[in-house]
Amino acid sequence: xxxxxxxxxxxxxxxxxHAGTETAAVGIDLGTxxxxxxxxxxxxTEVLRDGDGRxxxxxxxxxxxxxxxVVGELARRLLLDRPDAVVTSVKRLMGRGVEDxxxxxxxxxxxxxxxxxxxxxxxxxxxxxxxxxEISAEILKALKERAEDHLGRTVDRAVVTVPAYFDDAARTxxxxxxRLAGLDVLRLVNEPTAAALAYGxxxxxxxxxxxYDLGGGTFDISLLRMEKGVFxxxxxxxxxxxxxxxxxxxxAEHFLAERAxxxxxSSLSSAEVKMALMSARLAxxxxxxxxxxxWSLDADGTQTxxxxxxxxxxxxxxxxxxxTVKLCDGVLEDAGVTAADVKGVVLVGGSTxxxxxxxxxxxxxxxxxxxxxxxxxxxxxxxxLQAEALTRGSDTLLLDVTPLSLxxxxxxxxxEKIIPRNTPVPVAKAQEFTTFQDGQTAMSIHVLxxxxxxxxxxxxxAHFELHGIPAMTAGAARIRVAFAVDADGLLTVSAHEDTTxxxxxxxxxxxxxxxxxxxxxxxxxxMKHAAEDMARRLITESRVEAERALGxxxxxxxxxxxxxxADERARIGDAMTAVRSAAAGDDRDAIDAAVMSLExxxxxxxxxxxxxxxxxxxxxxxxxxxxxxxxxDADRGQE
Amino acid sequence: MNERPQPMTLTxxxxxxxxxxxAGRGKPSAGVRIGIRxxxxxxxxxxxxxxxxxxxxxxxxxDKGVTILIDPKATMFIIGTExxxxxxxxxxxxxxxxxxxxGRCGCGESFHV
Numbered sequence: 001x002x003x004x005x006x007x008x009x010x011x012x013x014x015x016x017x018h019a020g021t022e023t024a025a026v027g028i029d030l031g032t033x034x035x036x037x038x039x040x041x042x043x044x045t046e047v048l049r050d051g052d053g054r055x056x057x058x059x060x061x062x063x064x065x066x067x068x069x070v071v072g073e074l075a076r077r078l079l080l081d082r083p084d085a086v087v088t089s090v091k092r093l094m095g096r097g098v099e100d101x102x103x104x105x106x107x108x109x110x111x112x113x114x115x116x117x118x119x120x121x122x123x124x125x126x127x128x129x130x131x132x133x134e135i136s137a138e139i140l141k142a143l144k145e146r147a148e149d150h151l152g153r154t155v156d157r158a159v160v161t162v163p164a165y166f167d168d169a170a171r172t173x174x175x176x177x178x179r180l181a182g183l184d185v186l187r188l189v190n191e192p193t194a195a196a197l198a199y200g201x202x203x204x205x206x207x208x209x210x211x212y213d214l215g216g217g218t219f220d221i222s223l224l225r226m227e228k229g230v231f232x233x234x235x236x237x238x239x240x241x242x243x244x245x246x247x248x249x250x251x252a253e254h255f256l257a258e259r260a261x262x263x264x265x266s267s268l269s270s271a272e273v274k275m276a277l278m279s280a281r282l283a284x285x286x287x288x289x290x291x292x293x294x295w296s297l298d299a300d301g302t303q304t305x306x307x308x309x310x311x312x313x314x315x316x317x318x319x320x321x322x323x324t325v326k327l328c329d330g331v332l333e334d335a336g337v338t339a340a341d342v343k344g345v346v347l348v349g350g351s352t353x354x355x356x357x358x359x360x361x362x363x364x365x366x367x368x369x370x371x372x373x374x375x376x377x378x379x380x381x382x383x384x385l386q387a388e389a390l391t392r393g394s395d396t397l398l399l400d401v402t403p404l405s406l407x408x409x410x411x412x413x414x415x416e417k418i419i420p421r422n423t424p425v426p427v428a429k430a431q432e433f434t435t436f437q438d439g440q441t442a443m444s445i446h447v448l449x450x451x452x453x454x455x456x457x458x459x460x461x462a463h464f465e466l467h468g469i470p471a472m473t474a475g476a477a478r479i480r481v482a483f484a485v486d487a488d489g490l491l492t493v494s495a496h497e498d499t500t501x502x503x504x505x506x507x508x509x510x511x512x513x514x515x516x517x518x519x520x521x522x523x524x525x526x527m528k529h530a531a532e533d534m535a536r537r538l539i540t541e542s543r544v545e546a547e548r549a550l551g552x553x554x555x556x557x558x559x560x561x562x563x564x565x566a567d568e569r570a571r572i573g574d575a576m577t578a579v580r581s582a583a584a585g586d587d588r589d590a591i592d593a594a595v596m597s598l599e600x601x602x603x604x605x606x607x608x609x610x611x612x613x614x615x616x617x618x619x620x621x622x623x624x625x626x627x628x629x630x631x632x633d634a635d636r637g638q639e
Numbered sequence: 640m641n642e643r644p645q646p647m648t649l650t651x652x653x654x655x656x657x658x659x660x661x662a663g664r665g666k667p668s669a670g671v672r673i674g675i676r677x678x679x680x681x682x683x684x685x686x687x688x689x690x691x692x693x694x695x696x697x698x699x700x701x702d703k704g705v706t707i708l709i710d711p712k713a714t715m716f717i718i719g720t721e722x723x724x725x726x727x728x729x730x731x732x733x734x735x736x737x738x739x740x741x742g743r744c745g746c747g748e749s750f751h752v
Contacts (some may be wrong), residue, residue: 004723005733007733013688
């Protein structure tokens, strides 16, 4: 292709490339049940619809025997006839490893292939073995196509939303899926943040906002803090198996009970259940506007009529709505705030159209929730806004925060946090570490995510080793470990040894993920166990220090034992025994005291060793050699 | 004098064209300033503008009788670039041949290094 030709402009008038002819960037809400794509241009956001005016694309993929895929409404219709060839709710598997999925066995609507390698989960669909990333990519491709058909130009960039609780693995998987679909991800944005942006809350009053997201199959509640146009996710909660579908089930059961009573039969046919679910859904949707209605169940040749009014509907679904209220309370409590502190509430998800839900949310937070934007489309709307901001080079770039702290394991299984939780991303931080033993030439770097003080209670993200550290005395090597989290929340860790310049780095693509529950449990545990963890951390630190001192003294005695008188040697031996027995116990002060006295007792010995060391170093050299000049060791080190 | 290589060079045609444009601008100019803007779709895009005056930190290139001022932020990205002037049937303009470029966006108007 021809090279671009540039013209000379008056100062400050060089036009921004692509003005007018650019390829489009869209906002995508990649949902568990449904997905939506939107684009913003000319000052307003347009949600892209199909020929029938539907904005929702069911997140359902059906595979044919030849491996070709069908996405959306069509695939959903195939679900009943060919369940083995259709995948739903694949989002729940994003970034999950085989291990994670085992615990979900039986609750997932698809067959997981038993894989031995502990890697990414693979699903068996219509005789093919597919990863969640590949399946998700089909959904994204369909959304991309919808946008391209609509706009008549190439769409190659997107802002994709993810749940706030998605960890690094799930975020990476989402990004990979987009890449596979031919979309360059401008940024991954948290769903609640996108919803808040759609309402322009970033330009509103600073403070706390709640996003209440009740979809078809999932419920998420997020507490955001907006400060200077930047949103931080303070706390999240929810239930991955609670949504509008459960409302339908409650109503369907009611219908079926009535039908059984009137027909005098007790067994249910699958046709009846299907019919009842469909009518229940209609009734639920109808009763958001009307006060009462009548629905017929026509199955197996008999028809029954069922009257339902809004009060009865609300009585049926009230227990479900109360569960969401309880989760809201939990999130507020976690964050240590009360409903009165909340400046605004945003409703997301089709199920928030139900009047009872709106009423209860208004009661809980003492204010009318924001609901001016279609709750099915609000997340995509915010994503489209963000896509526009990112392509137009706006400065109002949105920041997200790290959901959990990131750090590395240090001696004794302790965690040194390098990037604390809730740090706005992108962020890069580094810390220096050193060797623990004399002559140590390698260092194992264990990257961890979590809030606890001990490594085994945090989540392991990656393991790598830095080799080629020059042999030095313990504590002399300087190893700089740098953590960088990019704007999408993905982590890169690098370790660098200063004297040799050797370096290792790793992009964290963990092989398994955390469930939402585990995530909240981890957070909760860290608060519950904070004091206990701290105590354990302190005692472990003391033990590590004791071990280090014992090792150093033992090495010194082995090397220069001839400098010791017999009684001095015996005193040192006793002090070492005292340190060992103290370290076996749980009294931190006792360990510290024993180490202190060991150091006291060995000080004269250490001084004599130092003298001898200096004499040895000087022996056989002329003084001039120590007056500047190239340091030969250093030269060798650089080769 | 020329101990170190110039950060960038011009072809004869580019130099002639710049001279003609400077002469036709109708007000005194210190030269032409090249900068980098980080807002293209593939990372960066060039800016090419008349300069009313030199800025204290501009890198100054004198080549073939033309003064090019390089924005200090851009120097690192432009080192080794050759600036040419190309005329084709449909359009004409300046072209940067930048050895640092590692990729361009589809339209070629922005690049990354």
